[in-house]
Amino acid sequence: MTTIERSDAPAEVAAPAPAPAKSGGFTAAAANYIDERTSISGVVKEFGRKIFPDHWSFMLGEVALYSFVIIILSGTFLTFFFQASMAEVTYNGSWAPLKGMEMSAAMDSALKISFDIRGGLLVRQIHHWAALLFIAAIGIHMLRVYFTGAFRKPRELNWVIGFTLFVLAMAEGFTGYSLPDDLLSGNGLRIIDGLIKGIPFVGTWISFLLFGGEFPGTAIIGRLYTLHILLLPALVVAFIALHLVFVVVHKHTQFAGGGRTQKNVIGYPILPVYAAKAGGFFFLVFGVVALMAAFFTINPIWNYGPYDPSPVSAGTQPDWYIGFADGALRLIPPGWEFVWLDHTWSFNIIVPVLALLVLLGLVAVYPFIEGWVTGDKREHHILDRPRNAPTRTGIGAAGVTFYAGLWAAASSDIIATHFQLSLESVTHAIQAWVILGPFLAYFVAKRVCIGLMKKDREIVLHGYESGRIVRLPGGEYIEVHEQVDDYERWKLVDYEVYEPLMLRPNSQGKITGSARLRVRLSKWFFEDRIAPASRTELEAGHGHGAAAHDEIEGPGHH
Amino acid sequence: MARTSRKANRRHPLATVLLIAIGLVVTGGGYALLSSTTTATADTSATSQETIEEGQKLFAANCATCHGMSLEGTADGPSLIGVGAAAVNFQVGTGRMPMAMQGPQAMQKPPQFTDEQTAALAAYVASISPGPAIPDPSLLQGDGDATNGGELFRINCAMCHNVHGAGGALTEGKFAPELTGVAATHIYEAMLTGPQNMPVFNDDNLTPEDKRDIITYLKYLENNPSPGGVELGSLGPVAEGLFAWIFGLGAIIGLMVWLTAKSN
Numbered sequence: 107m108t109t110i111e112r113s114d115a116p117a118e119v120a121a122p123a124p125a126p127a128k129s130g131g132f133t134a135a136a137a138n139y140i141d142e143r144t145s146i147s148g149v150v151k152e153f154g155r156k157i158f159p160d161h162w163s164f165m166l167g168e169v170a171l172y173s174f175v176i177i178i179l180s181g182t183f184l185t186f187f188f189q190a191s192m193a194e195v196t197y198n199g200s201w202a203p204l205k206g207m208e209m210s211a212a213m214d215s216a217l218k219i220s221f222d223i224r225g226g227l228l229v230r231q232i233h234h235w236a237a238l239l240f241i242a243a244i245g246i247h248m249l250r251v252y253f254t255g256a257f258r259k260p261r262e263l264n265w266v267i268g269f270t271l272f273v274l275a276m277a278e279g280f281t282g283y284s285l286p287d288d289l290l291s292g293n294g295l296r297i298i299d300g301l302i303k304g305i306p307f308v309g310t311w312i313s314f315l316l317f318g319g320e321f322p323g324t325a326i327i328g329r330l331y332t333l334h335i336l337l338l339p340a341l342v343v344a345f346i347a348l349h350l351v352f353v354v355v356h357k358h359t360q361f362a363g364g365g366r367t368q369k370n371v372i373g374y375p376i377l378p379v380y381a382a383k384a385g386g387f388f389f390l391v392f393g394v395v396a397l398m399a400a401f402f403t404i405n406p407i408w409n410y411g412p413y414d415p416s417p418v419s420a421g422t423q424p425d426w427y428i429g430f431a432d433g434a435l436r437l438i439p440p441g442w443e444f445v446w447l448d449h450t451w452s453f454n455i456i457v458p459v460l461a462l463l464v465l466l467g468l469v470a471v472y473p474f475i476e477g478w479v480t481g482d483k484r485e486h487h488i489l490d491r492p493r494n495a496p497t498r499t500g501i502g503a504a505g506v507t508f509y510a511g512l513w514a515a516a517s518s519d520i521i522a523t524h525f526q527l528s529l530e531s532v533t534h535a536i537q538a539w540v541i542l543g544p545f546l547a548y549f550v551a552k553r554v555c556i557g558l559m560k561k562d563r564e565i566v567l568h569g570y571e572s573g574r575i576v577r578l579p580g581g582e583y584i585e586v587h588e589q590v591d592d593y594e595r596w597k598l599v600d601y602e603v604y605e606p607l608m609l610r611p612n613s614q615g616k617i618t619g620s621a622r623l624r625v626r627l628s629k630w631f632f633e634d635r636i637a638p639a640s641r642t643e644l645e646a647g648h649g650h651g652a653a654a655h656d657e658i659e660g661p662g663h664h
Numbered sequence: 665m666a667r668t669s670r671k672a673n674r675r676h677p678l679a680t681v682l683l684i685a686i687g688l689v690v691t692g693g694g695y696a697l698l699s700s701t702t703t704a705t706a707d708t709s710a711t712s713q714e715t716i717e718e719g720q721k722l723f724a725a726n727c728a729t730c731h732g733m734s735l736e737g738t739a740d741g742p743s744l745i746g747v748g749a750a751a752v753n754f755q756v757g758t759g760r761m762p763m764a765m766q767g768p769q770a771m772q773k774p775p776q777f778t779d780e781q782t783a784a785l786a787a788y789v790a791s792i793s794p795g796p797a798i799p800d801p802s803l804l805q806g807d808g809d810a811t812n813g814g815e816l817f818r819i820n821c822a823m824c825h826n827v828h829g830a831g832g833a834l835t836e837g838k839f840a841p842e843l844t845g846v847a848a849t850h851i852y853e854a855m856l857t858g859p860q861n862m863p864v865f866n867d868d869n870l871t872p873e874d875k876r877d878i879i880t881y882l883k884y885l886e887n888n889p890s891p892g893g894v895e896l897g898s899l900g901p902v903a904e905g906l907f908a909w910i911f912g913l914g915a916i917i918g919l920m921v922w923l924t925a926k927s928n
Contacts, residue, residue, distance in 0.1 A: 162920040169916055203810040203884050221891065231892055238908035239916070246913065289818065289827065290900065383923055390919050398912055403892030404904050409828045409885070411818050419822040419900075420832025420840065426905025517902040519833035524686045528768070528837035 154377035159360040163254075166247035168384060171346065172391040173240035180233040181335065187223050189215040190331030192287065192324040201408045209287070209412030212327045216286035216407055231399035237282060238404075239395060241275045241427040248272060252472070252502050255490035256359045259483065262473040264352040269470045271345050274338055276427050281334035283405075283425050287327055290405070292413030293422045296321065297432070304455030322415065359489050362600035364593050368487045423516055433515030434458035437537050465508065479627045480604050493562075494601040496555035497631040503551035504544035511540035552634070559636035562598045565590060566639045599639050604632045715780075719788025722781055726762055735793050740766075747857065748795020749786040754853040756782045758846075760860070768837035769860040796856045803876040804848035806883035813877030816870065821878070824862075828898035829882055834861055844886055848879045 141147045158164070191211040197204050199214070200221040219226035248268060251257055257265040280298075284291045299321045303309040318325030357371050366372050374380050398404075410419065424432050435458050442454040468475075476498065492499045514521065515536045522529040569587035577583050590598070607628040611617050724733065730741030737743030744751075755761035756777055760770040777785065786798065818827055826832045829843030838861045843851065855875050858864035870878070889895065896903040 160924050162917070162924040165920045165924070169913075169920075203814045203881055206811050207815065227892055235908060235912065238905065239912050242909055242913050243916075387919070387923060390923075391916055394912060394915050394919070398908075401893045402907060403890040403895050405901075406828075406890055406892055406895070406898070408891075409898065411814060411827070414818070417818045417822055419818070419827040420824050421826045421830065421900045421902070423901045425901050426908070429902075429905065520899060520902050522833040522837075523831055523839050526686065526837075529833045529835055531837075 150377070153354075154375060154381075156354065156357075156376045157371045157373045158358050158376065158380050159371060159373035161361060163250045164358065165387065166243055166250050168387060169391055170240055170243035170247055172388045173236045173243055173395070174342065174346065175388070176236040176392055176395055177233060177240060178339070180229045180236065181339075183229045184219060184226075184233060185335055187215060187219050187226065188212070188285070188331075190285065190328045192322075192327050197412075204408060204411065207412060210327065212285060212287040213407070213412045216288070220408065228396075228399055231402075231404050232395055233282075234404045235398045235402075236395045237279050238425060238427075239391075241272070241279055244268075244272050244275055245427075248469075249502070249506070253492040253499060254359070254361075255486065255495055255498065257473040258486040259477060260356055260485050261352070261359075262477065264349060264356070265473050266470060267345055267349050267352065269466075271342060271349065273466070274342050274345065278334065278338045278342065279425055279427055281330045281338065283428075284330050285327060285334060286405075286407045287413050288407040289410035289413055289417060289419060290407075290422060291410075292322065292415070293418050294424050294428075295326065296415070297424075297435070301431075301435075301455055301459060304452035304459070306449060306451060306456070322413070357487070359487050361489050361491070362597055364596045366488065366596075366600075368485065371487070421520060423520075426513070429516035430509055430512040431458070431462055433512035433518075433536075434462055436515045436518055437512070437533065437540060439537075465505070469505070476631075479624060479631055481607060481624075481628075482604070488600065490601060491597070493555040493558040494603075496552045496559070496634065499555050500548040500552035504548040507543040507547035508540060511536055511543055515540070556634055556636060563636055563639055566595055566598045567643060599644070601638055603635045603637050604628075605635075606632045715784045715787045716791045717788075718781075719784035719786070719791075722777070722785050723788055726776075727785070735789065744789060745793050746795045747789065747793060749790035749798050750796040750853040751857040751859065752786040752789045753782060753798050754850050754857060754859055756785055758850055769839070772841060796853075799849060799852040799856070799872075799875075803872055804852060804879060805876075806848065806880045808873065808877040808880035810877070810881045810884045812874070813879070813881030816874055817878050817881050820865065820870065826898065826900075828885060828895070830898040843882055846882075848883065851879050851882060 189211040193211045194208055195211050195214045197207045197209050197214055197217065199205075199217050201217060204217065216230075219230055221227065251265065251268070280294070284295050299313055299317065302313045302316065305312065313321065316326070316329070317323040318329075358373070360366050360371055360373070363372070374383075423429065435455070438454045438458055440454075442457065443450065443452045445451070490498075492502075515533070518532045518536065519529060521527065522532045569589045572586045572588045574586040575583055576586055607625050609617060609621065609625045612621065723731075730738055731744050732738050732741075735744040737745075752761075755770070757775060757779075759773040759775040762776060763770045764773065775782065790797065817829075821829075824832050824834060824840035825843055826840075831842040832840050834840060840862070852875055853859075854862060855865040855870060855878070856867075865875070890898075896907055
């Protein structure tokens with residue numbers, strides 16, 4: 107383990123000097139040759155000694171990064187053979203039940219990649235599985251950052267950058283899903299077309315602009331291809347670079363523990379430990395994706411056949427990351443569309459689209475909201491355990507529940523068939539879930555957090571239940587409580603609680619509306635709180651423990 | 665039954681993992697019906713007075729409570745006037761009739777009658793209420809044009825049965841069943857007679873050759889497992905998403921925990 111001081115302290119003095127280089131040998135000579143010409147040793151010294159704390163959840167972002175690398179590698183291979191053209195051709199490849207069918211060159215080349223290019227199907231499946239994992243890893247990484255409070259100052263902007271990456275990744279996924287021009291992707295595009303056309307006044311214009319005429323036209327695949335392989339990947343790469351620069355600048359966060367402060371990072375240096383671990387981890391991720399691609403079919407476009415606007419298959423769904431949008435559309439009750447002022451108002455589309463935009467907008471700005479409510483201008487490098495920020499955890503649980511409801515709604519038909527339920531009852535149940543579930547989740551999660559904090563406090567002050575039952579001379583049975591060790595105790599006491607803000611007049615002596623709102627939010631956030639055991643309380647507890655080394659506590663103490 | 669579930673496992677190991685109970689019931693039932701009905705069609709042409717009489721007895725004992733003594737129907741079941749042999753062979757041969765109970769639609773289950781009894785029932789109903797007959801075996805060989813069949817299937821059938829015949833939901837608890845493992849005769853008869861909530865595809869709508877092509881396509885899918893590997897129930901992106909989250913990300917998180925645990 108190495109300790110590294112943060113930038114506002116003297117730089118990185120705690121690190122022991124690296125092992126002396128062995129003299130001689132080809133490696134040393136080559137390294138010296140390169141160093142004399144590039145002065146790279148400075149960079150290696152700077153970055154090689156960066157410290158990363160060790161916790162499994164800190165590797166989720168890496169999974170996203172590695173999935174993206176896999177996507178770039180496999181995608182490059184696919185571009186060699188894919189024709190982004192809607193020109194009509196007759197299929198003459200190896201999949202017998204499509205022989206002789208008219209289809210677009212895009213679909214034809216996607217089938218050729220699948221059946222007639224050596225390794226093509228494997229690479230296509232690697233690309234698609236890695237795409238699903240990429241966005242899943244981003245999502246779960248965001249949840250980790252949210253629930254541990256890692257978005258707090260100074261990392262608010264990096265949260266926004268990460269959020270932008272999440273949106274870009276969804277756009278990447280959707281454009282890619284549409285490219286093969288099979289029945290499923292065409293149906294997906296038709297839904298997007300419907301969403302766009304549902305925008306009041308400008309919808310139809312935007313749709314015609316995007317598709318180069320009436321849907322589907324002959325331009326959309328080429329346009330999506332440009333977005334998919336040029337514009338969006340360039341943006342993703344740029345934002346990933348920015349994201350990582352900020353990780354280096356801020357240094358990594360860490361969980362509370364012995365010796366860990368807001369001013370240091372304790373963990374392993376990049377060289378050699380983390381480079382080896384992270385490099386190896388890339389191949390592990392690649393291996394998992396390759397196994398999935400080798401053994402499990404994904405998007406069998408040969409079953410869907412070429413796009414034709416008339417058929418729609420049962421079980422037509424988007425890939426999982428667009429599921430919440432599909433689900434939102436499915437949950438809207440009938441009859442929300444009417445004509446007013448000579449225009450059709452499709453509230454069956456406007457409402458879900460607005461709901462999704464509000465949801466995404468709240469995710470994007472949450473760090474600023476919480477920062478404003480707490481009024482805390484300090485830097486935070488020690489992570490919260492989710493239980494120690496009950497209101498935030500409750501809000502997160504509510505958001506996850508809402509999202510999960512929309513997500514489940516996208517598979518309402520599959521839930522209905524596989525659990526032998528009626529489609530209508532599934533839809534109604536999920537409608538109720540989406541509206542009521544978030545409130546329930548908020549209260550349950552918050553109460554669970556507060557309960558866990560009480561338990562932590564109890565353990566710190568009175569020890570944990572050892573499971574050893576002792577019979578006292580008087581015949582009374584009691585359970586022996588034992589103290590946690592110092593390392594455990596750090597985790598249980600090293601957190602902060604805020605108190606609700608007081609309503610005070612500002613410098614002009616006025617109480618503004620925003621101040622009232624802020625105080626009200628602050629009260630909501632921090633009214634219910636459990637303070638960590640203070641030093642005095644701890645010492646009192648210890649004195650108590652020292653009096654009888656094998657501390658024995660009767661139930662009366664609680 | 666053990667053999668049945670092993671066969672189902674070989675086809676859809678993940679469908680069984682993800683959707684345990686239903687997958688087994690549907691594929692197990694499908695297999696049972698496949699094995700029980702292949703011979704039923706062979707001897708339908710030779711309908712003697714004897715079989716018709718046997719069919720009449722079976723009908724009176726098992727069907728007449730709901731469908732009436734002379735097929736006129738009652739409050740509990742529809743009239744069978746004009747249904748013909750094909751409908752009887754489908755409904756009884758797949759175990760849907762006699763129904764165990766009233767519900768959104770008759771459920772498939774192990775057939776209650778032997779092939780001879782089913783044939784006798786069909787012969788009896790056809791004798792007093794002629795209608796679409798059991799299809800000619802030459803249309804059921806799966807030797808038609810799979811490309812045409814595939815296109816017709818996607819246009820006419822996939823909206824309920826899914827492009828791979830994996831089945832799909834309808835309103836009010838009704839559903840379009842999975843088509844994998846269904847005998848060619850029954851597929852043909854279903855198109856011809858429109859059982860349960862299915863529309864009728866008569867010979868003007870889909871010609872006998874079209875029906876043959878659709879069967880050819882379905883049998884091609886059944887006999888040629890996905891070149892991409894396990895099909896995950898052929899349910900599309902929902903199954904793929906669940907698999908990516910649970911098994912893909914699950915495996916990777918397992919590796920992450922392992923990687924960070926080693927160093928401590």
